[in-house]
Amino acid sequence: MHGVGADQRLARRIEDALLDHQAARELAKLPETRLCVGVSGPQNLVATVWVRSLGDVQALEVRLAHALPHLRIVDRAVALRAVKLMGRLLDAGGRAVGFVPIDLWNGEYA
Numbered sequence: 001m002h003g004v005g006a007d008q009r010l011a012r013r014i015e016d017a018l019l020d021h022q023a024a025r026e027l028a029k030l031p032e033t034r035l036c037v038g039v040s041g042p043q044n045l046v047a048t049v050w051v052r053s054l055g056d057v058q059a060l061e062v063r064l065a066h067a068l069p070h071l072r073i074v075d076r077a078v079a080l081r082a083v084k085l086m087g088r089l090l091d092a093g094g095r096a097v098g099f100v101p102i103d104l105w106n107g108e109y110a
Helices: 022-029 054-067
Strands: 006-014 033-038 045-051 071-079 088-090 096-099
Touching (some): 045 054
Antiparallel strands (some): 006 071, 033 045
């Protein structure tokens, strides 16, 4: 994604009766979403989204509040600058010059 300005991880709470994958499906439809998983514990839905600016963080949370009113964001962490994304090789100036292919199915990363 060109121009990514912030990486936000949101911990959400959704009532167990509503955790029927509806919220995860809705979050997965958003172009900003990079990861959305159900986990055990009081914060039972975690998502990672990429946005272009801090202002977009607030706008995304407002969109989520309207689209999924039963969803409650209970924690968030914002990384203002990602040095490296998705296996990219960087030169001394921080520019992408290549990538490292990752084969998650070969067992080396398990």
